[in-house]
Amino acid sequence: MIRQPLHHAGPTFSRIVAGAWRWHVVSGETISRLIHAALDAGITSFDHADIYGDHSNEEHFGAVIRKDSSIRNRMELITKCGIKFPSKKRPSAWIKHYDTSKQHIVWSVENSLQMLGTDRIDLLLIHRADPLLNPNEVAEAFTQLKDAGKVLHFGVSNFMPSQFRMLQRYLSFPLVTNQIEISLLKVDPLFNGELDFLMEMGVAPMAWSPLGGGKVLPVDERMLFNKAAKYNLTYSQMLLAWLLRHPSQIFPIIGTTQPDRIKEASKSINAELDLQDWFEMLQWVTGKEVP
Numbered sequence: 001m002i003r004q005p006l007h008h009a010g011p012t013f014s015r016i017v018a019g020a021w022r023w024h025v026v027s028g029e030t031i032s033r034l035i036h037a038a039l040d041a042g043i044t045s046f047d048h049a050d051i052y053g054d055h056s057n058e059e060h061f062g063a064v065i066r067k068d069s070s071i072r073n074r075m076e077l078i079t080k081c082g083i084k085f086p087s088k089k090r091p092s093a094w095i096k097h098y099d100t101s102k103q104h105i106v107w108s109v110e111n112s113l114q115m116l117g118t119d120r121i122d123l124l125l126i127h128r129a130d131p132l133l134n135p136n137e138v139a140e141a142f143t144q145l146k147d148a149g150k151v152l153h154f155g156v157s158n159f160m161p162s163q164f165r166m167l168q169r170y171l172s173f174p175l176v177t178n179q180i181e182i183s184l185l186k187v188d189p190l191f192n193g194e195l196d197f198l199m200e201m202g203v204a205p206m207a208w209s210p211l212g213g214g215k216v217l218p219v220d221e222r223m224l225f226n227k228a229a230k231y232n233l234t235y236s237q238m239l240l241a242w243l244l245r246h247p248s249q250i251f252p253i254i255g256t257t258q259p260d261r262i263k264e265a266s267k268s269i270n271a272e273l274d275l276q277d278w279f280e281m282l283q284w285v286t287g288k289e290v291p
C-alpha cells in the first residue's frame, strides 16, 4: 500500500483509508477483524466521526485498542465533530444542527479521545460547513488542541472552496484536507472547481463513498465488468482505480463491513487506468462525450 502526505506539512496516511461509518452493524469481533484486515493490507488510516453509529462506533473501535494498545502506533486516526442531532445519548439536542463553538469542539475531542482509547487524534475534521461558524473560535479550539498534543492535524469536510479559504485565513497552520463526496456516481467536484482549488492549495482530497455507497451505476453493469476484466480487477477495484487516476491524489475512504472486501480494495492501488478507459467510464455516467 502506498503511503502519502495529505499536505507537505503532513500527515502521511495510507492512500486508501478505512471508514467506520457503517461498522455499528457488525459485532465487536468483526470490528477487530476489519481493523486487522486493514492493517495487514497496509491500510493504516481509519476514518471516524463522533456521531457514527449514533455516537457508538468510536467506542467499539476503541475497545479493540484497549484490548491491545500496541496497535495504536500502527495506525492513524481521523475523527470529526460539529454535527448534533436528537439522540438518547445527546438529550440536549432536539433538532439536527451544527455546533462549531470552541467549547463543543474541545469537548468533542476529549470525548473522542476517551471513546477511541487513545491520547491523540491524528486528524480532526469539521464535519460540515456551519453557517454560524465563527473562525476565531475554531482557530482558538484548534490551537488549544494542537498545543496540548491532543490533535496533530486539522482539516474540514464538505466545505466549498470559499469556506475552506475563509477558515484557513484564521489559522497559523494548514488545513490538510477537505473530505468530500467523489465517485463515479458523484463527479461534480471534477468540474465545479472543488478539486482544482485543493490542488492549488497543495491539499489532497479525501473521497467519501468512493463506491457511491454501494449504489448501482446508472449504466449497463456488464460494460464495467468487461473493462474491469481487461485490467484483471473486480468491479469495486475498478471504481477505486478510476478515482486514484486523478492528479489531485484522492485518498478514497472505503466503507465496507466485510474484511475480505478491505483486502480486495487494497489491491486497486497498483492499477493504472488507460486515459481513454478513464474517459469512457466518465462518459458512461455523464451520458455524453466531453465537449
Ligand SMILES: NC(=O)c1ccc[n+]([C@@H]2O[C@H](COP(=O)([O-])OP(=O)(O)OC[C@H]3O[C@@H](n4cnc5c(N)ncnc54)[C@H](OP(=O)(O)O)[C@@H]3O)[C@@H](O)[C@H]2O)c1
Binding pocket: 018, 019, 020, 021, 022, 047, 048, 127, 157, 158, 179, 180, 207, 208, 209, 210, 211, 212, 213, 214, 215, 236, 253, 254, 255, 256, 257, 258, 261
Ligand atoms: N465526511 C462525510 O460527510 C462522510 C459521509 C459519508 C461517509 N463518510 C466516510 O466515508 C466512508 C465510506 O463511505 P461509504 O460506506 O458510503 O463508502 P462506499 O465504499 O462507497 O460504500 C460502502 C457500501 O458499499 C457496499 N458494497 C457493495 N459492494 C461492495 C464491494 N464489492 N466492495 C466494497 N463495498 C461494497 C458495502 O457493503 P458491505 O459492507 O456489505 O461490503 C457498503 O454498504 C464512511 O465509512 C465514512 O468514514 C464521510
